[in-house]
Amino acid sequence: MLVIENCRLTWPDFSADYTMNVKSGALCAVIGPSGGGKTTLLHMIAGFETPESGTLTFGGLDLLPLEPAKRPATIVFQDHNLFPHLTAAQNVALGIRPSLRMSNDEQALIEEMLEAVGLKGFGTRKPGEMSGGQRQRVALARALVSGRPLILLDEPFSSLDPGLRRDMVQLVGELRRKRPVTILMTIHTPEDVADLADQMVFVADGRVIASGKPSAILHGSLAPRIAAAVSDT
Numbered sequence: 001m002l003v004i005e006n007c008r009l010t011w012p013d014f015s016a017d018y019t020m021n022v023k024s025g026a027l028c029a030v031i032g033p034s035g036g037g038k039t040t041l042l043h044m045i046a047g048f049e050t051p052e053s054g055t056l057t058f059g060g061l062d063l064l065p066l067e068p069a070k071r072p073a074t075i076v077f078q079d080h081n082l083f084p085h086l087t088a089a090q091n092v093a094l095g096i097r098p099s100l101r102m103s104n105d106e107q108a109l110i111e112e113m114l115e116a117v118g119l120k121g122f123g124t125r126k127p128g129e130m131s132g133g134q135r136q137r138v139a140l141a142r143a144l145v146s147g148r149p150l151i152l153l154d155e156p157f158s159s160l161d162p163g164l165r166r167d168m169v170q171l172v173g174e175l176r177r178k179r180p181v182t183i184l185m186t187i188h189t190p191e192d193v194a195d196l197a198d199q200m201v202f203v204a205d206g207r208v209i210a211s212g213k214p215s216a217i218l219h220g221s222l223a224p225r226i227a228a229a230v231s232d233t
């Protein structure tokens with residue numbers, strides 16, 4: 001279980017105070033208005049922002065004293081952060097072996113992961129030779145290969161066209177059935193994840209306003225606010 005209790009962050013123009021839980025193995029969609037604090041929440045879990053108070057644990061492990069590299073979490077950014085001079089396979093390999101000196105087993109794992117995201121045979125391509133959707137798949141494969149049990153996806157598919165975006169969301173759903181991972185994913189199109197996510201949280205003004213089953217969140221009393229937030233983004 002990921003447990004976040006009263007984690008406070010304060011800047012001159014924005015303050016946040018997050019409290020929420022996510023069950024281990026769940027896919028949790030994070031929605032809310034632009035500037036409401038979704039990315040900040042993921043950055044705090046990953047360790048790029050440090051709350052001034054509160055508690056943050058995953059599987060009982062206190063994450064707050066740990067630097068990002070030591071946390072059981074990996075984050076995929078919207079711009080997916082691939083190295084342009086490395087091949088797809090090498091970019092994935094960075095998820096396990098930053099030196100890129102890999103054992104045969106590790107190389108086989110990378111091939112397996114590229115295949116799992118639908119990129120069999122693309123391992124030798126560089127990011128510049130791939131489409132936006134393919135680059136997103138490489139970033140996803142790198143996150144999965146890391147073996148870290150908590151995966152944070154920060155609007156990973158928002159630059160993709162609607163069809164491809166839904167395909168990628170489905171892919172996330174399939175991949176998590178193969179690996180026991182907990183996923184938090186910020187998304188501007190909640191309808192894409194309504195059938196797939198186990199949990200949805202609505203974040204606005206730096207607070208988790210509501211958390212529950214996607215159908216309850218999307219069709220409950222917050223529906224007008226969510227519709228306004230989504231049309232605003």
Ligand SMILES: Nc1ncnc2c1ncn2[C@@H]1O[C@H](COP(=O)(O)OP(=O)(O)OP(=O)(O)O)[C@@H](O)[C@H]1O
Pocket residue numbers: 011012013014032033034035036037038039040041233
């Ligand atoms: N390091 C920081 N210093 C000062 N303010 C910050 C910092 N990080 C985030 N903020 C502020 O926190 C607020 C929330 O930003 P955040 O990126 O979390 O929103 P968001 O919900 O992800 O928005 P969007 O959907 O547009 O990406 C913004 O007003 C932003 O300026």
